[in-house]
Amino acid sequence: MGVIMSKEFHRSIDVDGSIKAKAWDFLTKLSQNAELTGLDVKIPKGPADKRVRTARVDLNYRAVLFAVSDDPEPMWLLAAIRPHDQAYEEAQSLVLDINPANGAMEVTRPAKIDATVTEYRKRAVEPDAPQVLPFTPDELVGLGINAEVAEQAVRLTSEDDVLGLAADLPEWQQQALLDLATGTSLQDVRASYELDNTAAPSADPLEAVQRATSRMEFVYLEGDDELRRMLEGDFAAWRTYLHPTQRDLAYRSTYNGPFRLAGGAGTGKTVVALHRAAFLVRKSPTARVLLCTFTRNLAAQLQLDIRGLLGAGESERIDVRGVDQVVRRVVEHVDGAPGQPLGEREQDQLWDEAVHAAGVPADLAPHLGPAFLAGEYRTVVLSLPEHTRDAYLKAKRTGRGLRLNRVQRAAVWRVVEAYERAVETSGRTTFDALAARAARLVGDADVERYDHVVVDEGQDLHAGHWRVLRGLVASGPNDLFICEDGHQRIYGERVVLGHFGIETRGRSRRLTLNYRTTRQNLRFAMGVIGDESVVDLDGDAETVAGYRSAFTGPTPELHGFASDGEEARFAADTVRGWVDGGVSPAAIAVLARRSAEQERARLALKDAGVPVELLQRDGPGNADSVKIASMHRAKGTEFSRVIVIGAEAGVVPLDWVVEGRPEPEYSAARGRERSLFYVACSRARDQLIVTWSRTPSPFLPTTV
Structure with missing residues (x-):
């Protein structure tokens, strides 16, 4: 028995978790023999599609499904789980199609689409208002957009109206129309959704479900083990239903060096990072992957997510850690347990005391606040090839903002020496010092390295972190996969990856479609950013264009x-x-x-x-x-x-x-x-x- 599961089926169980166990029992019975296991499979009265059925999940709920094929074995498409009466109503309205333009599998409600089109057909359009979709209906139909919707869509003058008209279309059609309405070209939409496949659309459901657009809403489950794994998980849709762009980025066979993925909050960077880590482990039976992020609580969530995405044996080969945990483990492995790191407030106090102790000139002292000194120490001093006064006097300070002449540098070095003495006297350490020490130790033959490193929230990592990560994986194909959003930089300062031997220019991509939040909430969040100048990890200006x-x-x-x-x-x-x-x-x-x-x-x-x-x-x-x-x-x-x-x-x-x-x-x-x-x-x-x-x-x- 074959099963094609829809995202809507997942959503049904997400809404009411109490039917999760019953859904598993239903699918187990369905896989054995739908006619002999008491599922009460029925054809609803007057269905729009003769293949549609309903089946008993329990006394209160029924599944809506399609009998897709009987050859060489029964195959079912699971469309939804609904309360008893709603299931019959929905079954009467649903139609399963293969899109004639691109071969995508689609479940639609034609009557609802027709009603929406009729409503929009009656709407008057301002004669001088510019069209939001500067295309012909034939161009949209050529992509695979519903013909009646395409005819009305080209008349519309706002993105909200386009989304309203498309609300009952398959998800890929909605998103393709939104892409076009926000400035994406026909050619780019064809490429993103893999609509240029020259092969003629096939009526074979197994071929149709493998199309990039189909996989946004459907998944073919091969065998009971995969079905059980999905049902025993928490039904998070991100694990299965990826946008074609996300799938391409996560499952691309080879990147010829470090790759950088940018994108605003909610655009799915973490989802891509998780799938990339899973792909790399599955690609090689011996591969060791480090999946890291800035904070421990984010790392804890990534650990839960990766366990839901992979089997136990595979997930054990992915080391999920906060980046400071990675740093500390390197240092402990060689030096033994370090002292307890000082907190930010404690370090600030030591910097203030060091300025007074070092006899800094009165005209310079106001510029040497704790934040400036911590940044100077982290990005310049701790990166010196030799930890000496002469090396600091000659060091490049690109991007540090405040210019320092030779005399002023000498004064700053005295402050650094006073600060380091105070830290040593306290018997403590700092995260910055640990990162610098780890960066020197990663060349040690005894330090554990990885085949691949995947980084989430990369904008918050500082220079020492990047030196450590660069040292933990050999340069080469698929070495580093980095996700970042400069607008979410809430720790540390700007850095440029190229300074650490991590060159991503020519190997980067920006995600712009927000999967998390509404248009209204996104507009508000973009208003918070305003015209704030932000630089990405390549050193270029970050933009919110196209979000x-x-x-x-x-x-x-x-x-x-x-x-x-x-x-x-x-x-x-x-x-x-x-x-x-x-x-x-x-x-x-x-x-x-x-x-x-x-x-x-x-x-x-x-x-x-x-x-x-x-x-x-x-x-x-x-x-x-x-x-x-x-x-x-x-x-x-x-x-x-x-x-x-x-x-x-x-x-x-x-x-x-x-x-x-x-x-x-x-x-x-x-x-x-x-x-x-x-x-x-x-x-x-x-x-x-x-x-x-x-x-x-x-x-x-x-x-x-």
């Missing part, structure tokens, strides 16, 4: 209050309403810049009777609790509903982080604060609310 989302939702809400208490009560009442309305608590998050706002929200939610917990470092936490988190901790997460509280002047950006810093340190710190707010506002899939008390943050967009 788009394929689905719509409510407009983000902004609410100001006279006091912190009113703001916290509003947040609690809003969350209480969502939970009472059926939203899963785990799909809700309250995010804040400071711990003070987090604690106020926690107490208010507790008083409102809402189960709540702080977002955990090492996993997703309790499935029955609303999550409260700092903006930093929220990195890499997503939720259906998000409230960002405390978005007020003095908090976003945080005064003590940015005020009093000299240029360019001030601009860099303020840029990181803006990126942090962008990260928080881009966590929401469906609904975003931003609140403040007293004066609103200057980072809030002027329009919503």
Whole structure:
């Protein structure tokens, strides 16, 4: 028995997890013999497609499926699971087709498409308004777009109208129309969705389901083991249904050197990174892969995800770690356990004390704040071939902003010496010093290396990290696969990969389609970024041009209050309403810049009777609790509903982080604060609310 599973079937189980076990039981019976196992397979009355059936999942739910083929064995396409009456209604309306233009497998609702087309046909169009799709209907039909939809689509003058018209089309048609509406050429759309296949479309379902466009919504399950693995997982659609561009990037056989993948929040970079790591392990039975990211909580989530994507034997060959864990392990392997790293506040104090101890000239001292000195130490001093004063006096300081003459450099070196003495006296160490030590040790023959390194959140890694990663994998094909988003740089400073022997120019790609959030939320997040200047890991200006989302939702809400208490009560009442309305608590998050706002929200939610917990470092936490988190901790997460509280002047950006810093340190710190707010506002899939008390943050967009 063969099974083709649709993304909609997955969504059915995601919505109601209680039927997951029943779905497995249903599919087990279906695979044995649909006619002999009590599944009550029936043809609905008056179906639009004679192949459609319904079958019993339990007394309350039925599956909607198609009898695709009987030769050489029965094959079923699983379309959905619905409550009993809804299943019959849906079965009557669905049609399974092979697209005549490109051979894609499609399940559609023709009557619903016809009704939408009729509605749009009646709409008047402003005579002078420019078309959003500057193409002919025949050009769109040539791609495989529904002919009646194509006829109306070329009349439309807004992207929202195009998406509304296309709402009931197969997913690939919706996204292709959105691509064209946002400036992508016909040629590029053909290439992205692999529509130039010269082979004639085949009626064979196994051939159709392997088309790039089909694999966005369908998967052929070969054997009971694969079926069981999918059903015993958490049904995350990202594991199976990839956009053709994502699939091409993740499963390309060979990159002739380091590859860099850029893209905004929610564009699927992490999904591609996970699939790339899985592909590299499967490609070679002996390959060892390092999958790393900046923070431990993100690494913990990647570990869970990779285990769901691979079998136990394969996942064991992927080492998933935070980059500082990688650094520490290298140092421990050679030197033994290092001292406990100092925190940021502790280091800041030592830098301030070192400036006073070193006798820095009065005109230079105001420029030597802790952030500048930490950056100078990390990017210049610790990268010196020799750790000496003379080497520092001659060193290139590209990108450091503040120019230093020879006398000033000598003063900075005295500060560095005072700082290092203080760290040594404390018996502690720093993450920067550990990274520098690890970078020198990776050439040691006894240090474990990898065949491939995959990096997520690469924009947050600093110079020492890149030197270590470069040393842990030999240069060559498929050595480094790097994902980054310069607009989410919330740690460290700008770096250029080419300075560390990681050359990605000519081997890079940018993702622009947002899979996480609505168009309204995306527009708000882009407004937070504004015209902030951002540089990518190749040293080029980052852009948000072309970023788009394929689905719509409510407009983000902004609410100001006279006091912190009113703001916290509003947040609690809003969350209480969502939970009472059926939203899963785990799909809700309250995010804040400071711990003070987090604690106020926690107490208010507790008083409102809402189960709540702080977002955990090492996993997703309790499935029955609303999550409260700092903006930093929220990195890499997503939720259906998000409230960002405390978005007020003095908090976003945080005064003590940015005020009093000299240029360019001030601009860099303020840029990181803006990126942090962008990260928080881009966590929401469906609904975003931003609140403040007293004066609103200057980072809030002027329009919503």
